[in-house]
Amino acid sequence: MDFARFGPLVRRRIRNFYAFDERPDELLLEFFKRTPPQDSATCDSVWALATRYCMKNLREGRRSALLVAPPPGSWAEQANASSTPGYQQLTRSWRDLTPQMLELLIYAEVDGMSAGQIAELINEPRSWVVDQLHARAKQVRA
Amino acid sequence: MTFRLARDGHLLDVDIDALIRDDLDRSLREQVESHAADCIDCRRRLDRGREDYRAPLPARAAPTPEPPRPPAPPRAARPAAAVRASPAPPVSEAAPELPPTPVAAPPAPLAADPEPSAPINLDVDSARRRQRWEAPKAPSEPARGRTREA
């Protein structure tokens, strides 16, 4: 992975998650150390990889600012998303979510992506993404 | 991704990066730019993103994954003839007293990492399926047969 080319993008994703972390640069360097080079990397594919990398750190116990408030400069902050049911689910019960659902919710609630955009990003049928998000929303309302 | 606005019509975070990195084709770039021109909030996010890009990246560690090797004994300390004659250096040689060659320590594993050497999976597709179906027998099974109902 091209560090000079994609470093700022990965750093932005890491900052979304770990804005208040003492050493976000350490995460950045680790990401590039562990990600094999890829010729066909695009903004989107790197964004997805960086998201998974951040989620992995989250599951391993790194405290994420994203689970407290929408990250500064993000779509969620602009859209004032902290009060939406989806975002609240992220902050309150992310531990109960499967990694896959957590990823979908981050794209939807933090990045503001539509189901079609998420589907494209993760290479899944749109109908599947819609079903997942609907099922989740129903559960929240129940 | 082909359509670049968030579901409420504002810019996606990844749009902002793509625009700054000049990764959008012309028509998309025009869409994104024209939105940013009209929307003060998105313009602010775009400016913030540009700041992120201007900030210098941290220095990367030396590209070699191995830790630095102990310095070789200075060549000059050894008589040229001895080098040629004996492959094993005499013990009495005037070489600096190095401890027995420390075996290069393996790179320290990353803290709290259950799979320290697992690379990040670039195959978005198969990683996703693996997560979904939890198929331990054939982790890289492409499973292309699944119908795309979209």
Ligand SMILES: [Zn+2]
């Ligand atoms: Zn906007």
